[in-house]
Amino acid sequence: MTAHARRVALVTDSELGRQALMALVGGSQNSIAVSIDVSLGSQPLVDYLQQHHDEHLDMWLLDISAQHDQSILHIVCDGSDKPILVNDELPTAQHMQRYQLWQKRLLEKVAGLSIENNGADNVGLAPAVQVWVLAASLGGPAMVKRFLSSLPKGLPIAFVYVQHIEAEFDNYLAGGMGAEQGYPLRLINREQNLRAGETLVVPADAQLRFLPFGGVIKTAIPWQGPYQPSIDQVVAELGKEYRKKLGVIIFSGTCNDGEIGCRVVKACGGKVWAQSPATCVSAAMPEAAMSTGCVSFQGSPEELAMQLAHIMAQPIAQQEVRR
The missing domain is CATH 3.40.50.180 (Methylesterase CheB, C-terminal domain)
Structure with a gap:
C-alpha cells in the first residue's frame, strides 16, 4: 500500500452500488477495509461500530438512498471520527463516458478528502459554534x-x-x-x-x-x-x-x-x-x-x-x- 492509500469503510444499501464501489476502490491504490450492507436496516452498521475500533480505517464511503441517508449519517458520525464521503451519483456502465468521469471524480474526492483532513487547508480554523x-x-x-x-x-x-x-x-x-x-x-x-x-x-x-x-x-x-x-x-x-x-x-x-x-x-x-x-x-x-x-x-x-x-x-x- 502506498503512502497515500486509504483504508475505506464502505456502506451501501444496494448491490449495484456495492459492486461498483468495490471494483473502483479495490482497483485503485486504496482498499476496502469493510463493506456494510444497510439495505434491511442500520443494525449491521451499529454492530460493526460497537465491535470494532475505527483506528483501522482512514475514511467512510457511503452510497445510500434518501430514505436512509440521515439516519446512517448520524450513526457513523456518532460512532466514528473519521472523514465521511457520500457518493451522490452512480451512472450505469452503458454510458461509458459519464461512468468514467464519475470514477475519476470519485477517486479525486477520496484523495481530496484525505488531503483536507491531513493537510493545512483548515489550519487555525475551529468548528463553528x-x-x-x-x-x-x-x-x-x-x-x-x-x-x-x-x-x-x-x-x-x-x-x-x-x-x-x-x-x-x-x-x-x-x-x-x-x-x-x-x-x-x-x-x-x-x-x-x-x-x-x-x-x-x-x-x-x-x-x-x-x-x-x-x-x-x-x-x-x-x-x-x-x-x-x-x-x-x-x-x-x-x-x-x-x-x-x-x-x-x-x-x-x-x-x-x-x-x-x-x-x-x-x-x-x-x-x-x-x-x-x-x-x-x-x-x-x-x-x-x-x-x-x-x-x-x-x-x-x-x-x-x-x-x-x-x-x-x-x-x-x-x-x-x-x-
Whole structure:
C-alpha cells in the first residue's frame, strides 16, 4: 500500500452500488477495509461500530438512498471520527463516458478528502459554534460586504452565503468580496467543512448536502425551481443539522425566496433577522420575511453586524432569550 492509500469503510444499501464501489476502490491504490450492507436496516452498521475500533480505517464511503441517508449519517458520525464521503451519483456502465468521469471524480474526492483532513487547508480554523445564512438577491453583494466588513474578527460563526446569481459569476463573487475582511469567502466546490471565521458561498449550478459535524458536499443535482441557488432549500437542509444553532439574515432582494426558510429556522429555535427595507436596493425579500412574523431584529448591514457581535458576546442563556 502506498503512502497515500486509504483504508475505506464502505456502506451501501444496494448491490449495484456495492459492486461498483468495490471494483473502483479495490482497483485503485486504496482498499476496502469493510463493506456494510444497510439495505434491511442500520443494525449491521451499529454492530460493526460497537465491535470494532475505527483506528483501522482512514475514511467512510457511503452510497445510500434518501430514505436512509440521515439516519446512517448520524450513526457513523456518532460512532466514528473519521472523514465521511457520500457518493451522490452512480451512472450505469452503458454510458461509458459519464461512468468514467464519475470514477475519476470519485477517486479525486477520496484523495481530496484525505488531503483536507491531513493537510493545512483548515489550519487555525475551529468548528463553528453557530451557523448563519446570509441570503440575498438584487443588491445583495454590496450589502453582505458591508455586513461582513463591520463584524469584529474572531466570532465563532460559520457563514453560508446564498446569493441569487448566474453560475458563471459565483467564482467571481467569492474572489471579489473576501480579500479585505475577517470572514473570507470560499466557493463550495467539493467536500468541505463549515469552519468559524469563513463564509462559504453556495454554488449556483448544483445542490448541496449538509452533513453532521460541519460537513458539506456539492452534489451533481441542479437546483429545482425558479431560483438558483434556492435560499429556502439551503436553509431547510441546514435546519436539520443545526436547529437552534442556526440563524438567517435576509438581505436586499426582489423575490420571496427565503420566506419558507424563515419559518423553518423559527420552528427549529433559531434566529431570523432581516435588513431594514429602507436600506435595501430592493425591499421585497426582507418584507416577505417580515410578513411571516418570524423576524426578531432588523437593521442596516452595519446594525445587523453590531447586533450579532453583541449577542455573541453574551452567555449562551442570554442568547437563547434574545432569539
